[in-house]
Amino acid sequence: MKMLIRFGIIVYLAFLFVVPTAKGQIRKEIRIPDILGYQTLKCDFHMHTVFSDGDVWPTVRVQEAWREGLDVIAISDHIEYRPHSEDIDADLNRSYEVAKPLADQMGIVLVPAVEITRNMPPGHLNALFVKNANLLEREDWYEACVEAKEQGAFVFWNHPGWEVQQPDTMKWWPEHSRLLNAGILKGIEIYNDKQFYPKALNWAQEKNLVILGNSDLHEPSQQQYNGEDQKRPMTLVFSLDKTEAAIKAALLDNRTAVLFNDTLIGDRRFLTPIFIGAIQLKSKKLNLQNQDIKYLQIYNNSDIPFKLQQRQPSVGFSCPKEIILPPNRTVSIELTGISDEVAQMTTLKMFYEATNLITKRGENLPVNIDVPNK
Ligand SMILES: [Zn+2]
Ligand SMILES: [Zn+2]
Incomplete structure (x- = not known):
């Protein structure tokens, strides 16, 4: 009897301590209609971790994205700027590898990516869908871009109006024409972090570039965006399904829009059905x-x-x-x-x-x- 009581107490204590602490995380779903037979995926293709100059571990980027209603992210650590490398000695694919199992488990599509980080011109470029990021570490920036293309990467120009690199006027350089004409440069951020670049929107229209809006997170997301007057920006991708292949196909077919602080920018053929x-x-x-x-x-x-x-x-x-x-x-x-x-x-x-x-x-x-x- 004594044994039974003791056993009962143990079971009771186990429930007391184990069950009530099993709290779930909460995801805020973002409701935007699917259109034209495509799924409207909420994506952020630009962010950093401690593997370059970010403040967080790669799995934290997955958890943030899940809580904040995103479907797709790319961790794009800098190739050429890795201030924590004395503490974190890893190759350029590592932040992706660390985050991938959790992303799979949580249903977040994690796109392998890196940020080619050069002085202007050409400035900073993200390469998405890279197969081996290590091979993009080159002396010559153009060779790195060619390597990205050979790996089938989707390359876009990051924060083209960043004052540090374009202090006087925002300029399109001959180097960007070279990348465009070689079929390497496919997209441009019209919005980065908290900044909108109307001129980049004009270039996108003129040169048929895909528009993107990304957070470029370095800090934890909740620290960078308060959710009230500053919301995390995102790229909407109109994709046949929620797979890496379909997302890449959608980007190559110019099926995106950019959402930042309640402003939505994109082609009329997408905006009208979203409104309707x-x-x-x-x-x-x-x-x-x-x-x-x-x-x-x-x-x-x-x-x-x-x-x-x-x-x-x-x-x-x-x-x-x-x-x-x-x-x-x-x-x-x-x-x-x-x-x-x-x-x-x-x-x-x-x-x-x-x-x-x-x-x-x-x-x-x-x-x-x-x-x-x-
Ligand atoms: Zn950058
Ligand atoms: Zn960046």
Whole structure:
């Protein structure tokens, strides 16, 4: 009996200490609609660890990404700048190898990458999907880039407007033309950390470069972004599925957009379906006959707010000049001055532009809201 009681106490204590401490981590999902038969993947292709000049161990980058709702990351430690090398003596593939098992377990796609880190020109370049990063350690920067190409890497220009390297004006150098013409340079960061480079967006449009927006994390993520006025930027990739091969194919096919602090930049062919996919009219039909005031409920089911400004008045009725559709909220707007003629129509048309959805040409995205009546 005594034995049994003792055993019971042991079991009880085991539960007391083991079970309640088994707390889970929490992931914040980011809701952005899938479009055109593609999955909308949230990606960050630029960050550092203690294997170069970052402050954290590679697995921490995976955990941060998971908690912050990302699907894909690339740890891109510097090839030529490794200030912790006296303490961490490892080859250039090591940060990837350390993070990979956890990434697999957590369902984060980890893309093998490095940052080619040179003075301007050509500055800093990320090479994604490298097969062996060690072979990119070359005296000559161009040879490193050729090696990246031979490994099938996707190469993009990092922080092209970084003041340390472009102090006076942001310049496109002949070296970048050389990389572009050789089919090596495929993309450009239009946003890095907390900085937007409108000029890089112009270059992307002119030269058909893929646009990217990345964190370039060195500190722990929560230290670098407070989540309120500074959110972690990301590259949206419209991919057939969540595999490394499909993500690479999507990048090569120029299927990206960049999200930073509630501004979304990308090709119209992606932005329009994102807006349409995020918006639902709550009231199915207005039934306007014999009414002169009606309310329309619009639900934004995404995590991107939409800031709408009227771009041309509607015919036969009035609607607000400005509408803000906050994330995951329903907004009721008033339609007034409805003419008898409009009350008989089957669809009412409203014409806006979204001031926080910017096309690759740098223009606000025009959006129409068609409201069924009758
Ligand atoms: Zn850099
Ligand atoms: Zn970097």
